[in-house]
Amino acid sequence: MLQLFDFYRAAMKQAILVQFQYRAANYFYMIGMIAEPIIYLAVWSVVAATQGGAVAGYDAGAFAAYYIVWTLVRNMNIVFTPYGWEQRIRSGELSGVLLRPLHPLHYDIAFFAGWKVVVIVLWLPIAAVLAWLFQPTLAPTWLEIAVFAVAIWGAFLIRMMFLWLLGLISFWTTRVAAIYELFFAFELFLSGRIAPLALFPDWVQTLADWLPFRWTFGFPIEALIGQLSLAGLLGGLAMQAFWIGLGLGLVTLVWRSALRRYTAVGG
Amino acid sequence: MDLARIVATFARIGILNELQYRANFFFQLLESAIGLATALIGLSLVFRHTTALAGWTPAELLVVMGIYGVMSGIVQALIQPNMLRLAQDVLEGKLDYALTKPVDAQLLISIREWQVWRFTNAVVGLFVIGWALLWMQASVRLDQLITFGIALLCGVIALYSFWLILATTSFWVIQIESLINLFEGLFAAGRWPVSIYPSWLRVLLTFLVPVAFAVTVPAEALTNRLTGPTLALAAGVALGLFVIARLFFRWGLSRYSGASA
Amino acid sequence: MSPNIPAIIVRDLVKTYEVPERDPGLLAAIRSLFRRRVRAIHAVSGVSFTIQPGEVVGFLGPNGAGKTTTLKMLTGLLHPTSGEALVFGYVPARREPDFLRRITLVMGNRNQLQWDLPALDSFELIRAIYRLPPAEFRATRDELIELLDVGDLVRKPVRNLSLGERMKMEIIGALLHRPQALFLDEPTLGLDVTMQRRIRAFVAEYNRRTGATVLLTSHYMADVEALCRRVIVIHHGRVLFDGPLSELVEQFAAYRKLIVTLAESGADLNAFGEVLAQDGLRYTLRVPKAMAPAVTARLLAEAPVADLMVEEPPIDDVIEQVFAVSNPL
Numbered sequence: 001m002l003q004l005f006d007f008y009r010a011a012m013k014q015a016i017l018v019q020f021q022y023r024a025a026n027y028f029y030m031i032g033m034i035a036e037p038i039i040y041l042a043v044w045s046v047v048a049a050t051q052g053g054a055v056a057g058y059d060a061g062a063f064a065a066y067y068i069v070w071t072l073v074r075n076m077n078i079v080f081t082p083y084g085w086e087q088r089i090r091s092g093e094l095s096g097v098l099l100r101p102l103h104p105l106h107y108d109i110a111f112f113a114g115w116k117v118v119v120i121v122l123w124l125p126i127a128a129v130l131a132w133l134f135q136p137t138l139a140p141t142w143l144e145i146a147v148f149a150v151a152i153w154g155a156f157l158i159r160m161m162f163l164w165l166l167g168l169i170s171f172w173t174t175r176v177a178a179i180y181e182l183f184f185a186f187e188l189f190l191s192g193r194i195a196p197l198a199l200f201p202d203w204v205q206t207l208a209d210w211l212p213f214r215w216t217f218g219f220p221i222e223a224l225i226g227q228l229s230l231a232g233l234l235g236g237l238a239m240q241a242f243w244i245g246l247g248l249g250l251v252t253l254v255w256r257s258a259l260r261r262y263t264a265v266g267g
Numbered sequence: 268m269d270l271a272r273i274v275a276t277f278a279r280i281g282i283l284n285e286l287q288y289r290a291n292f293f294f295q296l297l298e299s300a301i302g303l304a305t306a307l308i309g310l311s312l313v314f315r316h317t318t319a320l321a322g323w324t325p326a327e328l329l330v331v332m333g334i335y336g337v338m339s340g341i342v343q344a345l346i347q348p349n350m351l352r353l354a355q356d357v358l359e360g361k362l363d364y365a366l367t368k369p370v371d372a373q374l375l376i377s378i379r380e381w382q383v384w385r386f387t388n389a390v391v392g393l394f395v396i397g398w399a400l401l402w403m404q405a406s407v408r409l410d411q412l413i414t415f416g417i418a419l420l421c422g423v424i425a426l427y428s429f430w431l432i433l434a435t436t437s438f439w440v441i442q443i444e445s446l447i448n449l450f451e452g453l454f455a456a457g458r459w460p461v462s463i464y465p466s467w468l469r470v471l472l473t474f475l476v477p478v479a480f481a482v483t484v485p486a487e488a489l490t491n492r493l494t495g496p497t498l499a500l501a502a503g504v505a506l507g508l509f510v511i512a513r514l515f516f517r518w519g520l521s522r523y524s525g526a527s528a
Numbered sequence: 529m530s531p532n533i534p535a536i537i538v539r540d541l542v543k544t545y546e547v548p549e550r551d552p553g554l555l556a557a558i559r560s561l562f563r564r565r566v567r568a569i570h571a572v573s574g575v576s577f578t579i580q581p582g583e584v585v586g587f588l589g590p591n592g593a594g595k596t597t598t599l600k601m602l603t604g605l606l607h608p609t610s611g612e613a614l615v616f617g618y619v620p621a622r623r624e625p626d627f628l629r630r631i632t633l634v635m636g637n638r639n640q641l642q643w644d645l646p647a648l649d650s651f652e653l654i655r656a657i658y659r660l661p662p663a664e665f666r667a668t669r670d671e672l673i674e675l676l677d678v679g680d681l682v683r684k685p686v687r688n689l690s691l692g693e694r695m696k697m698e699i700i701g702a703l704l705h706r707p708q709a710l711f712l713d714e715p716t717l718g719l720d721v722t723m724q725r726r727i728r729a730f731v732a733e734y735n736r737r738t739g740a741t742v743l744l745t746s747h748y749m750a751d752v753e754a755l756c757r758r759v760i761v762i763h764h765g766r767v768l769f770d771g772p773l774s775e776l777v778e779q780f781a782a783y784r785k786l787i788v789t790l791a792e793s794g795a796d797l798n799a800f801g802e803v804l805a806q807d808g809l810r811y812t813l814r815v816p817k818a819m820a821p822a823v824t825a826r827l828l829a830e831a832p833v834a835d836l837m838v839e840e841p842p843i844d845d846v847i848e849q850v851f852a853v854s855n856p857l
Contacts, residue, residue, distance in 0.1 A: 006656050007657060014650070028440075032453070039455060042465065096640055099628060178294055194312070199315070
């Protein structure tokens with residue numbers, strides 16, 4: 001355990017060093033990403049304005065808060081893309097990783113976790129500018145801040161596992177783009193990425209409760225902007241823990257058979 | 268005309284090449300269907316809470332969405348692949364091959380890639396526009412169609428010029444993924460009419476990064492909103508951007524030749 | 529480890545791939561989704577050998593002979609279809625961490641270093657992955673840096689290094705955990721002659737210092753001649769030869785080269801064998817191996833010979849000969 005901790009420390013440090021070298025590129029990327037929430041924010045602000053100031057409990061200030069926090073959660077959410085697995089297999093990179101006495105999931109978690117540290121630092125000025133432009137209503141309690149701080153890492157881990165699972169499909173077929181697109185389409189709606197889940201019909205919200213998506217996106221945001229009760233906050237963390245556990249179990253299982261397949265056909 | 272002949276030759280080679288991968292058509296169709304479903308669900312979510320968005324009815328917004336589809340089909344089939352290839356060639360130092368040909372360099376780097384299956388999005392977009400017009404029970408006049416065509420052309424020129432400016436930055440900073448991300452992020456603003464954005468953003472999306480403007484103006488033509496000055500503005504923006512893009516590309520090119528010599 | 533127990537045991541190792549096959553065209557593509565037609569490719573068909581600890585063995589064969597497939601089976605990257613492989617008593621395919629800690633595989637294209645950071649930073653990560661005690665790690669690292677003579681290069685970002693320098697860093701990275709078995713797949717591919725020589729000398733020195741077992745494939749016979757007393761030749765997935773390099777030459781060289789210098793001109797040497805080259809009075813003749821003694825005797829008796837040398841053909845020619853002879857058409 002202590003040795004695994006040592007690995008995480010070393011790998012995260014390496015990722016931080018690399019990503020700070022690329023801070024300009026990181027900024028470029030983050031700025032490109034900001035367009036999406038601003039579009040949603042513009043649409044919902046107009047809707048709120050025409051509906052007498054608020055829809056489903058969100059007024060312009062609440063929407064602004066939602067979509068500004070969104071930018072950090074989205075950044076935390078970016079993990080190794082499932083599209084990258086085909087390249088990993090083909091380039092021989094995977095073989096190199098398999099020669100080492102450590103499960104490859106650790107590399108990805110550690111590398112992206114290190115990157116996230118850089119992302120959070122770079123995000124702060126962006127958040128300041130957005131807050132100045134859009135005037136969010138945001139007054140979190142200490143508990144909400146604490147839950148948020150944990151929940152963004154929970155969101156990161158859940159999405160890491162599930163995108164890993166998707167990527168592992170590449171071991172069986174390379175015609176995966178349509179499957180991924182479908183997954184991302186579901187995620188767009190059921191996670192709270194396109195709009196707060198409160199704006200959806202009840203049945204969608206119930207469905208979302210029982211799928212992993214909302215715990216990787218909507219939950220951390222709602223936690224910080226004050227949409228959740230104490231039970232909602234703690235229950236959300238519990239759901240995150242559940243999905244991390246389930247994801248880990250599934251990854252272990254599928255990875256084993258993916259590996260069997262890989263060592264049978266040799267990439 | 269020499270120019271047309273060159274373009275036609277490249278197009279033929281590109282299309283023949285793509286026809287080898289016919290199965291891609293079905294996967295593209297599947298992706299287009301998912302994209303369309305996503306857009307429609309998004310739209311219905313908005314209209315769950317309101318009856319009109321900044322004066323646009325659901326059917327009119329469907330027109331915007333259809334034009335967005337047409338534009339993105341053209342961008343993905345023709346503009347983006349060429350621009351990415353430009354950035355890639357600069358990165359790998361392979362641009363020299365293109366520069367040694369006795370053809371205008373900008374023309375050549377703009378017509379090398381033809382990912383024809385990507386036009387599927389454009390076809391789907393046309394169907395969406397047709398559907399929306401039926402829904403509105405609109406009768407489209409010929410002059411409307413002509414202004415629509417002009418506005419569409421201006422839009423494509425503006426998008427092309429904007430992508431060229433982005434891709435030209437790769438002579439200085441090389442970040443291909445960020446380029447796609449930046450373009451797609453900004454272009455997504457075109458899913459909605461520019462009038463929904465706060466005024467400072469509207470100015471930005473019209474003059475600085477006229478990506479949303481490129482989609483809104485043709486939609487205005489089809490929904491009886493387009494005024495003469497707006498069309499003139501669209502033509503002006505397209506022309507101005509094209510000139511800027513060309514000058515910028517040439518500047519980048521001279522830097523490239525200087526650096527690699 | 530007792531020297532009597534072999535480091536590597538391979539018995540009847542077989543690897544057969546099934547490759548999906550389909551006709552061109554859309555219809556065939558769709559049909560193949562439902563019914564897959566496969567063709568079997570026999571990459572390795574019954575290979576056996578044992579290697580003692582500390583041995584340096586050259587693994588030779590043309591492209592597609594099954595060398596890389598065998599190396600991958602020995603390092604746990606591929607599951608054998610049948611047969612058995614044991615490395616230090618471990619079954620490689622189980623990929624036990626203790627096994628992985630005792631081996632290394634160096635491939636020309638492998639990239640375990642962070643492109644944008646100095647190699648030192650990557651080494652630090654490798655330390656953590658292999659759980660090396662810091663003091664031991666530093667000692668090994670500094671020893672390898674000194675052996676490969678890379679000095680301050682380890683402080684430069686990897687992207688700024690030349691291909692050869694990068695290869696040296698890769699090798700250091702692959703050996704930091706002091707593996708007892710080295711599998712080297714074309715370690716000198718694409719490097720210039722000086723760099724090849726440097727790496728060769730390093731492998732020999734590493735083997736001398738640590739007693740590690742080395743199995744190496746290379747296209748450069750110079751690598752094999754310099755490093756390996758024993759070679760295993762495989763072709764079409766089978767072992768053709770396993771023994772000392774000198775014996776390989778003895779067994780497969782079909783020709784001898786006679787270099788004859790005459791005292792005076794005028795003699796026609798074409799009668800004695802095929803004249804490969806003539807430089808003034810100096811002739812190079814090629815004669816079948818079996819006839820070499822007889823021809824030599826005849827030459828001395830019948831021609832005005834001032835000097836005569838019998839040469840074995842270069843190893844490259846011999847290897848070419850091996851594969852030409854055994855090519856079952």
